Amino acid sequence: MKSTTFLLVFAVVLSFCQAQSETGGEETGGEEEHVELFTTPTTKMGAATSDFGYNLFRALASSQASTNIFLGPISVSAALTQLSMGGSERAQRQLFRALRYHTLQDPQLHNTLKDLLASVKSPGKGLSTAARIYLARRIRTKPEFFTLVEQQYGVRPKALLGGPKDMKDVNDWVAQETGGKILSLLAKALPKALGVNAISGAYFKGKWVTRFGQTGLMESFQVDGGAPVRVPMMQQDNYPVKMGADSDLSCTITQLQMQDGVSMFIFLPDDVTSNMTLLEESLTAEFVQDLSMTLLPAKVSLTLPVLRLSYSTDLLPLLGDVGLSEWLADTDLEQISAQPTKLNSVNHKVVMETAPEGTQYASTTEAGSHLLYRVDRPFLYLVRDEMSGALLFIGRVVNPKVLSI
Numbered sequence: 001m002k003s004t005t006f007l008l009v010f011a012v013v014l015s016f017c018q019a020q021s022e023t024g025g026e027e028t029g030g031e032e033e034h035v036e037l038f039t040t041p042t043t044k045m046g047a048a049t050s051d052f053g054y055n056l057f058r059a060l061a062s063s064q065a066s067t068n069i070f071l072g073p074i075s076v077s078a079a080l081t082q083l084s085m086g087g088s089e090r091a092q093r094q095l096f097r098a099l100r101y102h103t104l105q106d107p108q109l110h111n112t113l114k115d116l117l118a119s120v121k122s123p124g125k126g127l128s129t130a131a132r133i134y135l136a137r138r139i140r141t142k143p144e145f146f147t148l149v150e151q152q153y154g155v156r157p158k159a160l161l162g163g164p165k166d167m168k169d170v171n172d173w174v175a176q177e178t179g180g181k182i183l184s185l186l187a188k189a190l191p192k193a194l195g196v197n198a199i200s201g202a203y204f205k206g207k208w209v210t211r212f213g214q215t216g217l218m219e220s221f222q223v224d225g226g227a228p229v230r231v232p233m234m235q236q237d238n239y240p241v242k243m244g245a246d247s248d249l250s251c252t253i254t255q256l257q258m259q260d261g262v263s264m265f266i267f268l269p270d271d272v273t274s275n276m277t278l279l280e281e282s283l284t285a286e287f288v289q290d291l292s293m294t295l296l297p298a299k300v301s302l303t304l305p306v307l308r309l310s311y312s313t314d315l316l317p318l319l320g321d322v323g324l325s326e327w328l329a330d331t332d333l334e335q336i337s338a339q340p341t342k343l344n345s346v347n348h349k350v351v352m353e354t355a356p357e358g359t360q361y362a363s364t365t366e367a368g369s370h371l372l373y374r375v376d377r378p379f380l381y382l383v384r385d386e387m388s389g390a391l392l393f394i395g396r397v398v399n400p401k402v403l404s405i
Contacts, residue, residue: 072202211358
């Protein structure tokens with residue numbers, strides 16, 4: 001496990017800032033209890049889906065260097081897990097290894113994932129997802145597969161009719177599952193080839209614990225290799241965070257609390273760069289859990305870009321990079337059909353919004369923060385469910401000016 005290395009100068013500054021707080025310099029949060037992860041079926045599943053998400057994000061980052069990219073990994077896990085129920089034992093083993101399920105030793109794997117999905121989609125967390133398998137019309141399917149998936153995950157795979165109505169049908173279903181937040185997941189028709197299509201979507205709009213007092217301020221955001229751009233930002237003084245600096249990764253890491261046990265981690269490189277390969281390579285469920293226990297409490301003058309984004313892609317070309325090259329060559333989906341059946345697409349779309357609202361106000365009785373944290377250059381962030389450790393959302397922002405819903 002990679003440990004976070006805190007810079008001495010940062011620790012000195014941080015200690016000074018803590019001394020200015022209402023506690024009069026007493027340590028606050030050193031005795032905070034943390035949930036021990038990876039000891040229960042649900043937390044082990046949270047770690048597995050997270051590590052699959054980090055692997056998939058690295059593959060996407062490598063294929064689209066120096067651009068904005070985003071993923072809602074747990075919805076992709078859900079779709080591919082549904083698909084695994086249609087495979088032979090060999091195919092299931094290959095899929096489970098890529099999904100990191102081989103580490104779980106959980107005979108009730110599907111029940112555990114179902115419970116995790118229900119937990120992370122509880123109303124207060126701000127996450128809604130959609131995951132479903134669609135099958136080409138000409139496949140002679142086995143009805144047992146439809147029944148098995150529906151009984152386990154509450155969503156029935158669907159056979160396509162073959163025509164323009166299919167795209168509308170998919171988009172309407174995803175919109176319904178996400179409360180109308182994800183529209184037009186498909187921008188073009190699904191492939192006509194004989195096979196199956198995995199559809200997944202994720203919408204996130206969590207609420208902060210501490211609200212931002214100012215929002216929509218147009219400020220400069222530095223772009224690697226280009227002129228600064230003006231983007232709307234949120235700002236608040238004396239904002240409570242957990243914070244640290246990693247000298248190995250040359251970045252400062254901040255954890256912001258959101259409601260219902262969700263938090264956002266922001267990884268801000270020391271220099272203006274869109275090359276975050278080293279940082280991306282460091283991400284694992286264990287590393288992020290280590291961060292949650294070692295970052296130090298502080299109050300900062302925080303400036304954060306307003307994020308409103310929509311991002312979609314076909315993840316199929318990336319599956320070989322997460323260990324599924326052999327499986328893609330022979331998907332062996334014998335529980336779906338006796339016909340040779342391949343995976344045609346893995347369409348994925350995410351939508352995310354941030355807003356200044358929160359349940360608490362930052363302190364106005366103490367002096368302004370001496371520590372500034374301005375997210376005004378390319379950064380990486382992730383949203384995590386603290387109870388399970390599950391990765392809900394991850395993104396790399398190199399230019400927020402071009403983000404839009």
